[in-house]
Each structure stands twice: as C-alpha cells, then as structure tokens.
Amino acid sequence: MNAVMHGGDGTLSIEVDTGMLVLEIKDAGPGIDDVELAMQAGYSTAKDEHREMGFGAGMGLPNMKKNSDEILVDSKKNEGTKVRMVFYLNQGEKRD
Numbered sequence: 001m002n003a004v005m006h007g008g009d010g011t012l013s014i015e016v017d018t019g020m021l022v023l024e025i026k027d028a029g030p031g032i033d034d035v036e037l038a039m040q041a042g043y044s045t046a047k048d049e050h051r052e053m054g055f056g057a058g059m060g061l062p063n064m065k066k067n068s069d070e071i072l073v074d075s076k077k078n079e080g081t082k083v084r085m086v087f088y089l090n091q092g093e094k095r096d
C-alpha cells in the first residue's frame, strides 16, 4: 500500500527459499525524507483520500518491522524507495 499511496506505483517481488522468504517492494516515487521518523508509530503524511479509505494510521512501517525478521528501508529523496524484508521460516520467535 505504501508503494501505491506514497510512491505512486511500484513492483513487488518475492523470493522463496527453503529457509526464508525475501520480499522486496520498490517504487520510483518521491522517497522518504527521514526514514527514522517514518519508522515511528503514528507518523504519517497520508492524504485525506487515503484516510477515508482506512489507511494513514502511520503503522505500516512499524508493523512491517515488527512482523519481519529483518527489514531494510532504502530511500532517496526524488528517486524512490526500496523496502526489503526477510522472514526466516521455522525458527520460532523473532530475534532482535
């Protein structure tokens, strides 16, 4: 949803291995000014039209971090955003 709402459009790829899943979402949108701030719960620049559809709670990135084993947010202003998440399979709870 972030790639669509904030990035305008994007691509999603998933790599499936015996021990892990790697999910990569890329867009060539406006990019994120301050990734650390964007990762904070509740921070959102979503527009009213997004909120009207039930998005824009500012919990997308925090929940992606919480629910993945590894997350990399690589973003450059005016160039776009890449989010890569790794999910290890059959290893029980997340280790920090």
Ligand SMILES: Nc1ncnc2c1ncn2[C@@H]1O[C@H](COP(=O)(O)OP(=O)(O)O)[C@@H](O)[C@H]1O
Pocket (backbone or CB within 6 Å): 002, 003, 005, 006, 007, 027, 029, 030, 031, 032, 038, 039, 043, 044, 045, 046, 055, 056, 057, 058, 059, 060, 061, 062, 081
């Ligand atoms: N792909 C993206 N392109 C540009 N900005 C983004 C992108 N993903 C996230 N952001 C920025 O990070 C903020 C927080 O994202 P998120 O936690 O998913 O909350 P929400 O989407 O509800 O606003 C967004 O409001 C936006 O400012």
Ligand SMILES: [Mg+2]
Pocket (backbone or CB within 6 Å): 001, 002, 056, 058, 059, 060, 061
């Ligand atoms: Mg979001």
